[in-house]
Amino acid sequence: MKDFKNCKLCEWRCGVNRLEGETGICHVGLPEVAYTSLAYILKSYSITFLGCSFKCLYCNAYRISQYPDTGWIYRGYIEPEKMAREALDHLESPLAKNIGAYRLSFTGGEPTIHTPYLEELVEKIRRFRPSIEVGVATNGFSTMKTFKRILRIVDFINFEIKAFNDEIHRNLTGAPSEPVLRNAAYLAEKAPEKVRTFRTVVIPRITDREVPRIAEFLSEINEEIPYRLVGFRPNFVLYYHSGPSKGLMEDLVKECEKKGLKNVDYSGYYPLKAKDLDYYPKKLGCPLPRNCGECKFKDECKGILMEPWLFK
Template sequence: MTKCELCGYESEEISEAIGVCVNCLRKNPQKALKKVMRSHFKWRELINLPSLPPQTGEISCKICVNECQILEGNPGYCGIIWNKKGKLVPITGSFDYGYLHWYLDPHPTNCVARPVCPEARHRGFCNLAVFFAGCNLDCLFCQNIEHKYMIKNGNIDPLAGIIISSKELANVAMKREVSCVCYFGGDPTPHAPYAIKASREIIKRAKDIKSTKRICWETNGLENPSIMKEMAKLSIESGGIIKIDWKAYTPQVYEALTGINGEKALQRIKGNIKLISSMKTRDEPPLLVVSTLVVPHYIDEEEVRKIATYLAKIDPEIPYVLLGFAPQHLMHDVLPTSKKQMEDVYHAAKEEGIKEVYIENYWLLR
């Protein structure tokens, strides 16, 4: 049982890493965030990553909403993009190469878009799962935290991943059993130039052999809109899906959970969702799927309802996937999502007019 450091409210769903309740984050954000950010700073110091998106460097990165201004010889917040002799370069030294690990995941996979994905029915085929190192967020609940250890102290760990060229990755995608490619991690955002290059090569080769190779993205949705537009074009052309993980609606809750500026993040997510929706050229499969991890206590009915309200205004046919939470990383002390909380947020999303609301990772619910 953890007590909120500000109001004294006690609950087994309050994480020690956050230290405050969701109501204090909303009503007293300045004091609440000051306490939460201590956990982010302490953790990031352990793996030698910037505490906040740097803003004092000579060169500015525009790949994502953080817009890091990076000093010579230092990384951006993601740990992937560096300032090397006045140029932005990835940790691999070139955008022709990615740092990742990949595997073939037989259909049906545990994909966020599984309820609406046509490949879920294609048994005998596989998804090429491309797991990137690094991320432009610092989620306290991260469900795949190994991506941060892959770049600990600014080094590439050859035991955790490989450096592979965009053409070599395209070779893997040409395996007969591969019907789709999904970029995730971490997040594909810091690797977007590489992933876009690889995807163009994959689509070109797939057309030459008259094969289906869907290009999909699991992302936090914080890309520069010009990059997001290119990602969407590739998914449209290949029949793939963009899956945006919307963490929270209240800026202070978003900031507490992820470590970055919540106001800026919310504006970017909203803008990119609107952008992708405006590019919609088909109903099946949907171009866009939005998901939210239902973190106990913090992602409550209010958060999900507001996300659903926004989505419904843009397009009520955007599929919305609610994900069960497993205790991980710095929020290992929190219980899994309760069935009651999931029922409450599900009904809230439906009440706001979303036509397709799904519950996934339901086996985690308590």
């Protein structure tokens, strides 16, 4: 953990002694866990870390990323050995087997600001399960040295490019775009097999104009790189900013394909016409009118895991 003593893990390179409680831009000392979960989408045991090197205006996890300033209280620091045992126990649980969870993933906040902790945790887990897959979701703002360390321990990366233009990136996140684009280029060129996806949140009138340029940037490196557009949901400072329509998302996919990318998709949009209330319980397979206490499906309710983007 010595690298926390003079922390220069992200591109802010604050140099603070996090072991002694000093904090830089991320406002966190020792790595702290917000919560853990068995993630249905990633089929993984997911560890969510507190703190972030960005201050995004649209963050949908700002209570986590801007910790401790938001006043929310979470799990806190957990010794790597204890966290490793917990992860392995949960991956052996009936629920993990039921949803097919078999790997480990890190998210946040921004997990790469805790890289030494991640390295120690992965090393301890792989003593017992050498072949376990490990993944990370990142904003890409680590130093190149830190990013190479992350690449050595993970099998897949979800890499978010929030904007291409530096001014837009700064105004949206509070940080410059150059380190992010540098690391994105390195990943796409040197380790494309570890890319689960690059992604950009589509914010109408803010990042929608950035998407084609990001697609062109990626296609010039590797036209096979997967790129996912994610529909913005009003949040945080942009709580009253509108989300994208389905038409906008589809048009942007086409623009990305015109730029040369072959593997582009999207998720999330705002329907132009509101649905009647009955539409949603029916999607869950609920008998109407709903009566949960006497429902024959009460022990296997789809509403527990079902979220809008999973509707079929």
